[in-house]
Amino acid sequence: MAEVPAADTAKTGAPERAEEAGQAEQANQTKQATKRTLKDYRSEVKPTWCPGCGDFGVLAALQRALAERNLDPRDVVIVSGIGCSGRLPEFVNAYGLHVVHGRALPAAQGVKAANPDLTVIAVGGDGDGFAIGGGHVPHAVRRNQDITYIVMDNQVYGLTKGQPSPSTPTGMQALRRSVSMPKMAPYEGVLEGQLNILAMVIVYGCSFVARTFSSQATEMAKTIGLGLDHPGFAFVHAMSPCPTFYNTYDPWKESFLPLPEDWDTGDRIKAIDKAMEEVGEGVFHSGVFFQEQYRTYTDKLQDVYAKAYGDEQATIDALMDQYA
């Protein structure tokens, strides 16, 4: 994280880390393990995904990005909702919070608000994030906490065996590559329009918006890393095919293009335009669409505290005086 909160950051009553309280042994252990590798972020649980699932790529990329930043696993919290993608925290050697379907973002915001020193990553699927959880995205963006949100978009509901999702292409197109989607859309395919979730997030006011593809390992690790480094809410659109229910490897390999070299990441409208053009053009661009730095929620809270109590927090007795 670029902006480490100042030492006097209020942590909502979260206790100081154990070694600071004097457990020297543990502190030493922590310091020794200074050069971490991808393996340090592998948990003892073997991923349960289908062979070939794109989520393996996302997992590895995230682990690599964490290793590159040499973060202590105890300071990392990965929050997820329900879905194949939602199982990711289990496979990472760090804290994980696997909540109910669609609520990874509110939970992640609570984590970050209560302890801004933590590196907080929310992960989940296209259904988790933009169907049941879609109402939370604009508000997470509005708060601009320093959270990285990785949406593993396979354009299908994997865990429930392959129904169309909000990002599934309209009409018959998707059905040709899916054994399962025709069950839900047996006559005319998907009747509903396809959401452009990348464009949506930009319009919500997101301060970092990027896309990346699970088959492009190095680039994905880099992009996730940029998201982690970005001080504020970072949205990473991680295209991650589901070979079992909607095998998009072939078309996506063709259609992934890097953003133009001279791409101006500071132009919100251009970024939206680019994202909206893609559908017609049948391409995906990878890279950072938009980035700008606004004050984070944590930054703003510092101002609030300055006004609310200045140097010394109020006592409860003082708060009760107003009722006397």
Add this chain to the structure above:
Amino acid sequence: MAEVPAADTAKTGAPERAEEAGQAEQANQTKQATKRTLKDYRSEVKPTWCPGCGDFGVLAALQRALAERNLDPRDVVIVSGIGCSGRLPEFVNAYGLHVVHGRALPAAQGVKAANPDLTVIAVGGDGDGFAIGGGHVPHAVRRNQDITYIVMDNQVYGLTKGQPSPSTPTGMQALRRSVSMPKMAPYEGVLEGQLNILAMVIVYGCSFVARTFSSQATEMAKTIGLGLDHPGFAFVHAMSPCPTFYNTYDPWKESFLPLPEDWDTGDRIKAIDKAMEEVGEGVFHSGVFFQEQYRTYTDKLQDVYAKAYGDEQATIDALMDQYA
């Protein structure tokens, strides 16, 4: 409505209207009342809003638009969630469905899907629509049913006595005009970013997007009317001040401008651009930002039925054959 569904439209088992079943008397009554006026849409319930509430203007505009289209009140269903604005259906002489907070759109979609002959209007506040109900908007848009959605935006939660809403301006700005908002934001004002709900709806893919102001009565009736006429999901952003908790009459009167005369309603990106510029410029544009005709959900269902059964619906016995 421009596109009246064909006579063979499936109505999900909804019975035919009573006079078609032979009640000649009622049919006559209906035919006699051919020229309706605003008053015909006034219910016996006196609005319970505060004096000066912008919602009075929205109510009158809607009643006028309905009168101009001479719709039979029995064919009109107004659906709302909870909020001051959500009380509107009670005041209109038509069918009304006042559901739980944030769910006007799903309920309206059910109404329309079950009986596409009805004129379906969803109304509600900025909180109802874009806080608790925000997750439903993109999906209502995706389905593109012929529904008019009027959001009465006062940039505040009226009914719960004046907390900031997702459309409240960030920072201290709003607090100066509000007696209630400082309670929720007593130090630094609203910390969260302000959502640009008009731009959001366009990015969702909405086929009709317009803005109008409750103090501009004629124009509002016209705009709502255009929404009613539009075959597909029409979004009307009805700015409607709450003088009790956030009195924006003065600034809004200044800042409302019509869209340029030569405005091209067919350019989605331009429309987004315009909507996003407004915040910085401190203006609101009124008029139709964007309109395009896509096939509605009802249209597409006709294709589905053509494939699913052709001329004659299947019997249940026939459906059961697959299990024999």
Add this chain to the structure above:
Amino acid sequence: MDRLDLTIRIAGENGEGVLTVGDVLAEALARSGLHIYTFKNLPAEIKGGASMTQVRVQDTPVRSPGDALDILMVWNQENYDIHVGEVKSTGVVIFDPDECEADESLELTQIGVPLQKITKTVIKTMKSKNVLAFGVLTTCLGIPFESAKQMVAESRWGRRKEFLESNINALKQAYIYVDDNDIDLGLRVPVNQRNGHAQLIMTGNDALCMGALAAGCRYYAGYPITPASDVMETLAKAMPRVGGVLMQTEDEIAAITASIGASFTGAKVMTATAGPGLSLMVEALGLATMEEIPLVVVDVMRGGPSTGMPTKTEQSDLNLAIHGAHGEAPRIVIAATNTEDCFYTAVKAFNLAEKYQTPVILLSDQHLSQRAQVMSRPDLSQVEVVERKQPDGNGSVSPQEFDRYEMTEDYISPMPLPGRHGQHYVATGLEHDEHAHIDYSPEAHIRMTEKRHQKIESAVNEPGFVQRYGAEDAQLGLIGWGSSEGPILEALDRTLAKGYKVAALIFKMLHPLPEKEARAFIESIPVVSVVELNASGQFANYLQGRLAVSLQRFNIITGLPFKAGDIEEYIEGVLQYG
């Protein structure tokens, strides 16, 4: 008695195809005039993990999954180890000797069949391994090759001509191998009687869908969730064929509120979900109670709490189904008992919803919803369908005069429909008076609360929702609800046959509670125990709360359905030592 009763289990790695073997076997046996009852136990992952499928076959209707195994076929070591303990002492284990080592110390007949090797070296298409396995099973069951061939031809393996031949070849290899190795279990399962169109093979979810459509359901909104997604998928195909609409919504809250909207216009509507979805729906359930809007909500219960165990079965959503909503929001809660009953209970759910203008929660569960059973084809001309009370359409009553919530004798008021009736009104979740106008006066709240309660309570008089079985002079009475009916009744028959004096009372209506029948049963039997698949005895507590009596409990929370043997043992335990 020489009744046919075999329980056959096939177990392997999830995704390898064991489930297909079970499905095809079950369907083939059912088509041959036999009764089957399947049972699957899967991991929640899409692929990988131990998974098993089981078929119990009888010549009369089957009521429970079966206790110990007559035949176990395992494809690998993990599954051998998991399942071998459940084989009867007289049972047979068929295993792949290249994939696993049999425990020689067990006193069981264990037969090695190198499924993997034969597929690889003789058949040469790995996809046909499950046809080979199927053939090994049919020949072991004593089914002649010609019959088995016809079974394959009529199955999904025969659907595409180009594969049929190689599949028949795989089948043949099974018969050759078994013949060559002189394997004969001495079984001769009769497969001569062809089943006409009079018998259907369905899962609980299938039957429920057909019942819903037969009752007139023409709108469905839902969000995928295991184990209720099948309902939506089945209806996605069927609904348009009868001119209805099915919407996959963005979540369960949208599903139920869209359904309420559709019902407001007069459509018969349904949504189906599992526990997490039901939890999200309770606010809107209260709305439907308040606005008196008919609505069927199916809850296919799975292991809880929270995300819990999505692929396991449990009867633990009862508390939520009855009590889930703030305020006093009574509704009707019913439960289906078996596949056939899923059809008829679905019809009844709609009839109750329409008649009483109320949400009806229909409880099913993972096991009931996904197992296949044979049922008689319903005679649709005999199925009673109820329509909701509407204003008489003479149009003489103006909307100003009309009382949507008129206080009638039965507390049910005519409901005008948009587009049809001129008596438009505004339905609201706020407290209101007869005229549907908002009214917070004590009087209005008292009257309308009574209306909403009395209406629901009167549904207790609907016939057919509670049934007593067994001895008149029982020493032990078992109370069950929903899908535990089958194993309870099977255990009852077994223990009655042994001379035990037992009786059972099975509830299909849970709220309102058929108190009279419950009280009569409980008061007439010295010991009464409530048998249910949950930890706290949800139905037992609820019964005690309504009747103020003390009840015993028998609860299992393994995530698996009751076996008849579990209950048999319990009965014997209580009556011998109790």
Add this chain to the structure above:
Amino acid sequence: MDRLDLTIRIAGENGEGVLTVGDVLAEALARSGLHIYTFKNLPAEIKGGASMTQVRVQDTPVRSPGDALDILMVWNQENYDIHVGEVKSTGVVIFDPDECEADESLELTQIGVPLQKITKTVIKTMKSKNVLAFGVLTTCLGIPFESAKQMVAESRWGRRKEFLESNINALKQAYIYVDDNDIDLGLRVPVNQRNGHAQLIMTGNDALCMGALAAGCRYYAGYPITPASDVMETLAKAMPRVGGVLMQTEDEIAAITASIGASFTGAKVMTATAGPGLSLMVEALGLATMEEIPLVVVDVMRGGPSTGMPTKTEQSDLNLAIHGAHGEAPRIVIAATNTEDCFYTAVKAFNLAEKYQTPVILLSDQHLSQRAQVMSRPDLSQVEVVERKQPDGNGSVSPQEFDRYEMTEDYISPMPLPGRHGQHYVATGLEHDEHAHIDYSPEAHIRMTEKRHQKIESAVNEPGFVQRYGAEDAQLGLIGWGSSEGPILEALDRTLAKGYKVAALIFKMLHPLPEKEARAFIESIPVVSVVELNASGQFANYLQGRLAVSLQRFNIITGLPFKAGDIEEYIEGVLQYG
């Protein structure tokens, strides 16, 4: 007895300012060393509609809103008509003769005071009408002008110097008018004893907020809803002053899941809502149970079901609080009884949540939450605060070895915190084993279900959550919970004084149920009746379910709180005719 006990009601159009008169009067009397208890009854609209505010004043703590009125002041005809029937035969009505006509046939003292005319013609600022009304009341109560002047100066009317003078003038006009017209009710309310900082004037919601902060709450997430919004607004100001964070979320589901996230890191967290919000929260409540995450959820109950009656009071969310969640998801449910108790019960809610690592639902209600009462300032040094069990920080246990859900003797396991402990783990709502690994085996489900149940059940041994009052040899026992304590105990005292043998048992913990105390009470008294503000007897049914005993019920569903007189009458009715 010459105890001071006056009930004063002021009624007028909503938005006109009657509520302010009541508030200022209540605060002034409380500051003068008296005890007060307020009661408001408002329409749900922001403006318009009949609204009233009531102040009961005593020289000892007040326990209920008061029965009939000693003084009624009405500003218009509508309110005259609504309220005049509630005036005692010895009571007084003060009305505005230009705005309403008094019913001469009533045998009451009725005094016309032309409030509107005096304001218009003499005072000339309409805003001061309520100061005038206040003055009429204080002079009628026998409060000297100088005291009343000080009251105004210390009130919100004195806050801004520029208005103070005109307000004092309005007050003076009241004294002049009353004096001129020889009005004297003979009352002399003692207002000499100044109340120091030892007594606080608070609403239930205020006290609850202070209790939460005192217990260490440092994170709050919530969504506005009547009547719980005050909690959020009070904390919005207070929370940053103690370094905490308050987030207004986009809905209740976000509020509770954000709270869960914050608690995961070790923060003490709370969210407050009313019925509709609690309905939306039940899915996440199940998650918190499953992941064993401490969490306090306040439900300020209002009239239900659905949107219901947002500004009315009711005790009808109990079913949902106890049973609301799919699967077996036990949690702790407690209820506060009065303003002072809101403080201490909030502290206890956090202590229970942290100690048992569980969600705790704290039930309050509209009336309790919004009425003002006088309470002693809590001695914070005496307030016990509990912290959650954590791993001993010596770091010798690796995450691979560490069992987050270790099976300890008390079923409570040390919880590592991110940023602090090296024993990172993944909390999941799927069934898991001790190590927090996903596990759907029957064994894991049985063990963890037991852990989750036993942990909660053991909380029943916490002291102070159930209390018996009244006669040892009672003929009638009343059971109450939460905010009906006050009226029950007042009715108890009155009827005991008349010689009736009655007792009461008041529950503040509802789940787990203090069964021992309940059983002892019920078994020792011939007739026991459960007194609650709901229609179906939710607590009565629940008690019957757990204890298998039969109970009487006394229920009121007017949307209004119990009066002591209601219960007194009930007691007399039962004991005279029962």
